[in-house]
Amino acid sequence: MSIKGEAYIAGAYEHPTRKAVDKSLAQLHAEVAKGALEDAGLTKDDVDGYFCAGDAPGLGALSMADYMGLKLRHMDTSETGGSSYLLHVGHAAQAIKAGKCKIALVTLAGRPRADGMAIGTKPRSYGSDSPDVAFEFPFSPAIVNMYAMCAHRHMHEYGTTSEQLAWIKVAASHHAQHNPDAMLQNVVTVEDVVTSPVIADPLHRLDCCVISDGGGALVVVAPEIADQIKRPKVKLLGAGEAPKHQMGGRIDLTYSAAVHSGPIAFEEAGVTPADIKYASIYDSFTISVLIQLEDLGFCAKGEGGKFVADGNLISGTGKLPFNTDGGGLCNNHPGNRGGMTKVIEAVRQLRGEAHPAVQVPNCDLALAHGTGGSLGTRHAGATLIMERV
Amino acid sequence: MAETRTIAAPHVELETQEYWDALKDGKLLLKKCRSCNASHHYPRSTCPHCGSSDTFFEETNGKGTIYSYSVMRRVPDPYAIAYVTLDGTDVTMMTNIINCDLNGLSIGQAVRFVSVETETAGTFVPMFEPA
Numbered sequence: 001m002s003i004k005g006e007a008y009i010a011g012a013y014e015h016p017t018r019k020a021v022d023k024s025l026a027q028l029h030a031e032v033a034k035g036a037l038e039d040a041g042l043t044k045d046d047v048d049g050y051f052c053a054g055d056a057p058g059l060g061a062l063s064m065a066d067y068m069g070l071k072l073r074h075m076d077t078s079e080t081g082g083s084s085y086l087l088h089v090g091h092a093a094q095a096i097k098a099g100k101c102k103i104a105l106v107t108l109a110g111r112p113r114a115d116g117m118a119i120g121t122k123p124r125s126y127g128s129d130s131p132d133v134a135f136e137f138p139f140s141p142a143i144v145n146m147y148a149m150c151a152h153r154h155m156h157e158y159g160t161t162s163e164q165l166a167w168i169k170v171a172a173s174h175h176a177q178h179n180p181d182a183m184l185q186n187v188v189t190v191e192d193v194v195t196s197p198v199i200a201d202p203l204h205r206l207d208c209c210v211i212s213d214g215g216g217a218l219v220v221v222a223p224e225i226a227d228q229i230k231r232p233k234v235k236l237l238g239a240g241e242a243p244k245h246q247m248g249g250r251i252d253l254t255y256s257a258a259v260h261s262g263p264i265a266f267e268e269a270g271v272t273p274a275d276i277k278y279a280s281i282y283d284s285f286t287i288s289v290l291i292q293l294e295d296l297g298f299c300a301k302g303e304g305g306k307f308v309a310d311g312n313l314i315s316g317t318g319k320l321p322f323n324t325d326g327g328g329l330c331n332n333h334p335g336n337r338g339g340m341t342k343v344i345e346a347v348r349q350l351r352g353e354a355h356p357a358v359q360v361p362n363c364d365l366a367l368a369h370g371t372g373g374s375l376g377t378r379h380a381g382a383t384l385i386m387e388r389v
Numbered sequence: 390m391a392e393t394r395t396i397a398a399p400h401v402e403l404e405t406q407e408y409w410d411a412l413k414d415g416k417l418l419l420k421k422c423r424s425c426n427a428s429h430h431y432p433r434s435t436c437p438h439c440g441s442s443d444t445f446f447e448e449t450n451g452k453g454t455i456y457s458y459s460v461m462r463r464v465p466d467p468y469a470i471a472y473v474t475l476d477g478t479d480v481t482m483m484t485n486i487i488n489c490d491l492n493g494l495s496i497g498q499a500v501r502f503v504s505v506e507t508e509t510a511g512t513f514v515p516m517f518e519p520a
Contacts, residue, residue, distance in 0.1 A: 121463055123397075134399035135431035138507060138514040139485045140461070145470045148459035156457070156496045200459045248429030248437040249480035251472055253457055377483075 007093035008226035011040030011219030020213035028109035036217035049101030053084030081372025082337035086382035090239030109215030110335015145200035146376025164305035166193035171313035176326025209328035240264030257381030258295035265383035280342035324358035339370030398509035412513035451502035
């Protein structure tokens, strides 16, 4: 069974807040849900499928269905961290194809800033019964030093440089200057990035994404519903998902789960990386982008440094415009989960509704890719390929 | 005096009790499988390579090589996290590099195991120092 052409993204909404001390987590989920449904010209009474992840409060989809008053016949709280929402789009398409629902809502919300998470250097634990924790947490793995180890190894094997990584931030900042909601709107240079303080070597402060509150939502619908909606049509062509873990200690930090999820999505869509006009790439750190671009086949393994350099990711000048909202690096990384905003900006590009300064001309084919968990330990990759029709 | 980093005590399950007990005696164990002969880490009762439950612990010689590392700088007490590949195996494990110049570490550097007491007296974790 293929999901190619079996579902459309009819609604997309990014919450404008970046600091939500005045709102509850459930409230944020409900606000983004309303925003995406209004974008599609639908109401909550139209929704019959609902998807959310571990960021949702309580019992996930059950608690939020209760809060929002949803009447559902399909729900799914699959959790793979920041890539969850890309999986959810694929799962929603499968459910629609199987006749389990027709109008699926996907929500993400988080408020790490309101909850006092000011920095990303604190070690994270997923609970003592997670089997890896006893063998990792005592060594103080934070998010940033785990990604830093990926960067170090990539530099060691392929000669990737801090200056090449910096170009990824530079490109994101060129886009963010046009986004009035972006947390960081100043254009930065390679020198700005490599002279910013080292957080966990070799990663600098400007190699890291922002920490923000907020969220976003998507509405995925059956083809017959999409036909009735007065919005540009964004058709789902392919979806791939896969975990990458340590295989019992056979660790290789130079690649990500995108080597698995990418080919699945491309094969289903029947297109190649060369066909893609715009790409949303998960950007928790600059190194995340570089490794995923290689793994998705936009360049050869080890060539990512050269590929991203000299503005190749900047819309209007580069060959592969990426993250034209400013991405997680400059715009928004709500709830420390960047997957939702990746899909939303791809939808904007396909609709021709990105900011005019960064809109890709004739953008009819886009990719969005997410990584959830940690590139340095275990994570899940999810790839979506979408077409404007 | 900078605030010293706390080494969190591991949550010990019966499944891995032997591993933690050995660290008290200054020994680093590695889990192996009698069915497929492969080693793995973190230790499990079921081999992640072949699925057999015929697994056992074997003592390592404690020698390793830095696969990758990063020094966390923006904390009161900077420290080096690392992945170390155990010599003669295909197993790489997360650890800290200690008793070292934090500016003098490199990928490929030879290191040796040292058992380090955690915040809970009598509970140890495996770290490495330059060989």
